[in-house]
Amino acid sequence: MPEFRSEPRVGVWLIGARGSVATTVVAGCAAVTAGLNAPTGMVTETPLFADTGLPSLSSLVFGGHDTVDCPLPKRAEALAAGGVLPHGLPSALSSELTAADREIRSGGPSAGDTRDPDDLIDAFTTDILDFVRRHGLARAVVVNVASTEPTPTGSTLPPSSLYAAAALRAGCPYVNFTPSTGLHHPALASLADASGLPYAGRDGKTGQTLLRSVLGPMFAQRSLTVLAWSGTNLLGGGDGAALADPAAAAAKNAGKERVLADTLGRTPEGETHIDDVPALGDWKTAWDHITFDGFLGTRMTLQTTWQGCDSSLAAPLVLDLARLTSRAHEAGLTGPLTDLGFYFKDPVGDGPPALGDQYAALAGFAERLRELQGEGNAR
Amino acid sequence: MPEFRSEPRVGVWLIGARGSVATTVVAGCAAVTAGLNAPTGMVTETPLFADTGLPSLSSLVFGGHDTVDCPLPKRAEALAAGGVLPHGLPSALSSELTAADREIRSGGPSAGDTRDPDDLIDAFTTDILDFVRRHGLARAVVVNVASTEPTPTGSTLPPSSLYAAAALRAGCPYVNFTPSTGLHHPALASLADASGLPYAGRDGKTGQTLLRSVLGPMFAQRSLTVLAWSGTNLLGGGDGAALADPAAAAAKNAGKERVLADTLGRTPEGETHIDDVPALGDWKTAWDHITFDGFLGTRMTLQTTWQGCDSSLAAPLVLDLARLTSRAHEAGLTGPLTDLGFYFKDPVGDGPPALGDQYAALAGFAERLRELQGEGNAR
């Protein structure tokens, strides 16, 4: 007769823990756990992931690093005012938000900080390990959801890479949901290999690129020649301001264009703009204009306008990824999780670029976890 | 040492042989054969179909039924004036167009025609068999590309079903590229079974529904809840006028909505309009507006505007289908060709509704043909 064993708790350590995405992750996990909202947008809550041994949403404990001070409950109120969170939710979940806010450490480096990179990595590692110990966690995963940083030009490790290195030192799986460097720095390659930790990334595929990853294959499969693919993104919020920096935008756009090149087999004409429009707040409008040739050279056009809220689109994917990488770690999987390309603009490994094929790979991953789970239960 | 054997010739008998689609099929096949244009939009010309034993484009011979008189060369000139065919093409291909025009028979029934359905089927069958004999064809396929007819209300066979029955009597594979009844009539079900002929259909997927067959799966795979999917189609040409008839539009829209229901797992709110706008000529604009819920119930929107030329989109698919069903016939395949769902709004059989999965099924079909071809060569 099986005795009752409480489910082990799993930490989710968010880099950028007071940003819009992180706040939506924390509030959303609590809202779904409390039955206030459906888990819309979470693939791990669909039948595809039944019996795969994923940690439950109620077992997740949140903490993280951030350089800003605005407490999570206040940030959540601002998001509710902007239509990202339902009105009333922040007050209903104030204890969960306050609890997560207590687990946020200041990160860095801040201005005047004289610590060298190794000191910083050590300090971040200590923060994560303290978090794990404090809560008696079975494990923790580190997820980067901070604002996009400019593409680094020299050999110095950018902040995202310092946090990624700390994840490795702390023995935590790592997910890079942004286009920042993170583990992609040459100085971290052998460390990542040696760590035996699973990792995933990079740059969450939430809107325009999600669309491109189904439209690109459509044109390719129909043998229609795409001549030009132009795009404009309008967004406010912190992300709009960060991406108004051409260097940060370049990092973002590389991922967007990779999807086109990989699915079309060639790079079409056309540019992609990212404009900071503060009036849009956390909402984003992405317009794409595609010129293609049909039979006998007849010129045709497809236009798409996507109006979404990036934090709402990103948060369920972040929860998915935290659960998946935690489970992968538990199951002893190591290295790049190629099967998670479904979630990313610029995925690690050599997975397929079309969303449908990526979904099939994800289904295969679920099947693998299910089998491992069965073996585990059988033992 | 193999001796030279000239490739057998294959007939393509078009119902609606003087319409825009048929004219583009005939002109396009000749243009690609002559090296004047690339085979853009033809999937059978991609590496996917290498060594599958498809009849070459140069082996195709065209004929068909139509109730209108305008000769193909003149129709082609009109299409060139409307931007559907390249300028200069009709005159460059006048001998091919004239040759095909000579093979067009008047069809029917016309006003005052006293022949009963069986007489008509016999007359059509004779036309097809004469065509096969006259040209010494190895086989012929019948493809319906006529204007959409209203959904029939009684038990009388509508014209599209008379032509389909004639295809069976003549021993020809049948493709229904329109939403008209064709072989889908209850009175033809057992005949189709007994014939042992392969057939495919129904309603070519060229624009708005093509898009829906990749966007619907995207929402489903991402677990985003589609609340409403509204659409408006503006089109001129004969198709616009035919579909301004609500009964004909109903037939067309059933297919469009089936794709949504099948890929989303539910039927969202929203209507689909088809407007006759003569000023648009053979060009079509399709606007779709999709309202969906993301995480925590955040409401978002996707809009698409597709501006295409239906004849240019349809013609390469018709050529694909003619080759594929001819080859299927040659290879002894029978009954509904479920693996060709890639081409249709409302496919025969129980294939998958998502375009990506349909493409995989088509690739499987190609593989099967390739194996049969290998066996054939080995003998």
Add this chain to the structure above:
Amino acid sequence: MPEFRSEPRVGVWLIGARGSVATTVVAGCAAVTAGLNAPTGMVTETPLFADTGLPSLSSLVFGGHDTVDCPLPKRAEALAAGGVLPHGLPSALSSELTAADREIRSGGPSAGDTRDPDDLIDAFTTDILDFVRRHGLARAVVVNVASTEPTPTGSTLPPSSLYAAAALRAGCPYVNFTPSTGLHHPALASLADASGLPYAGRDGKTGQTLLRSVLGPMFAQRSLTVLAWSGTNLLGGGDGAALADPAAAAAKNAGKERVLADTLGRTPEGETHIDDVPALGDWKTAWDHITFDGFLGTRMTLQTTWQGCDSSLAAPLVLDLARLTSRAHEAGLTGPLTDLGFYFKDPVGDGPPALGDQYAALAGFAERLRELQGEGNAR
């Protein structure tokens, strides 16, 4: 030396007083009066109307007829949940909403009501006169903001005309903000003339038609030939359901098409659809597709997508019109107020159809009021 005289109070009697527009009118007037919001969208609050003697917003008292029971504070909460009113506003203004709700009478006729039209008009008149007396109002204006009713087919007065007749009997200026019949019924023509009351209408121009009234003149002034103008409106809320009735939609579309015919000098090809999409709530999306010919017959296209909230667009115009017709009454103006065509799809009288010219006419109207005001002060 002038003694202090408090400003006389003016009644605004709303037909459809518990609908979205009426609720937004009452809440919005209170919010602007209290300094909580700017008077965005109110032309009477711009310098154009300085010193024209309009009643101040704080002098307005609201009441009206409605056949539904949901009290205004509750309706306002629902609008806030749908993003039409700012969160927190309904509770901040609960006393004003409750006060207006107390002044709403049930209207009719309800099911089983045996009163004949004249009885009903009398009952409505009494309601209005009681309202005026109860509050010691200098005057009251009646504004129809009820859901669009089907175009009447017989000679019976439809409800909107019963209310309009009551306005005349009560000696009140009348504004028809809807496409319903109201005063446009032949049986009311001579009554309206004899009443000596000013009136305005019909069908507020808030979105798609507003756009058409500037785009139509643009094409005309540039001598570009508009061939087709197609439109689709998606809307939820009560209005969506009401207009899903083809007869009601016909009334609405007549106004939309009048603007095109009047500004273009001809009626282009194309239809206008109104779809009920409950998921959109009080929000409306209107897509227009315009095909036009340029020099040498070059075919070009303009598309517009308007995403607005009809109640938010209508409410400031209703407040404008209540103030303007009250002032017109005070100033002794009578009959159709042709200069208010700026506000309507299908304006009374023979004013110009282009928005710019209508704005000029409105400016002339303001000037006239200013002069009358000057004369009044001079006395």
Add this chain to the structure above:
Amino acid sequence: MPEFRSEPRVGVWLIGARGSVATTVVAGCAAVTAGLNAPTGMVTETPLFADTGLPSLSSLVFGGHDTVDCPLPKRAEALAAGGVLPHGLPSALSSELTAADREIRSGGPSAGDTRDPDDLIDAFTTDILDFVRRHGLARAVVVNVASTEPTPTGSTLPPSSLYAAAALRAGCPYVNFTPSTGLHHPALASLADASGLPYAGRDGKTGQTLLRSVLGPMFAQRSLTVLAWSGTNLLGGGDGAALADPAAAAAKNAGKERVLADTLGRTPEGETHIDDVPALGDWKTAWDHITFDGFLGTRMTLQTTWQGCDSSLAAPLVLDLARLTSRAHEAGLTGPLTDLGFYFKDPVGDGPPALGDQYAALAGFAERLRELQGEGNAR
């Protein structure tokens, strides 16, 4: 009894005489004169300009400067292939195109040209005067339709200003249809004044800015607060390449943004992009996204997509302007023609910014010409 006097001939000297716009101007004038096409897009052919004494289209003689060699008939064939001119038109008008081509001089300076600015102006002046003399013209107007040049940084006269100075020296009215400097150079200001010549400009308003000049006033008149106005222009052809140069784009965008600032009374958030998309050829797609606040701060959106052919939109306006400035010169009008703001993004003088008001000003100008014409006839 009046004797027959043949109408005097008027020269139109085009800077950029072998470009798309110039070619369309020459071909279009001939096509309309020959009755092959209607004068769509020409305001001077509407009743507004009846009896105003404008030179007839058949009286216009074309010549100009260009640095490229491709002869007009060949350029016209390329435009017909791209859908800008009707097929068959170039061959039907080959004699007119050849005649105009003979009147094109090479302009400059070319590489290695050692002439100083004054020499160049003299050479250009001589070219113009020779043209006038050769054809016995009553007068000639100079119109700049060359590719946009980068905003000059130093005090040197850019090429557009050299041509403008030549127009003054030759005693010709001058129209700047581009955003290039032309007469707007400080070094030319006193010359322009002293010349006593009428002039107009700058930067023809053909698409996105035309729309903005009616939409901006709409928002302002309705007291709706525009928060952000973002735009993206996709265009190929020579113009796309020229404007891919950020300095040239800056010149163009200044005009676009001036229209917004002038009509809205403030500069909203948002950027305007100009992308070179060679696949679009002479066609342009302009997407605008406007975020505005309605009553009680409700956030709404308007999007427009304009798909036009710039040359077809520009050519009839260039013909209008050539006729209008020729007539102004004949009538003795001098200096900036403020009443022609209808045609320009960045008009000379202090005219109104709204298209409707500009049309009224143009009507006033027509009336003035009509009166002068009446006086002239009376003499």
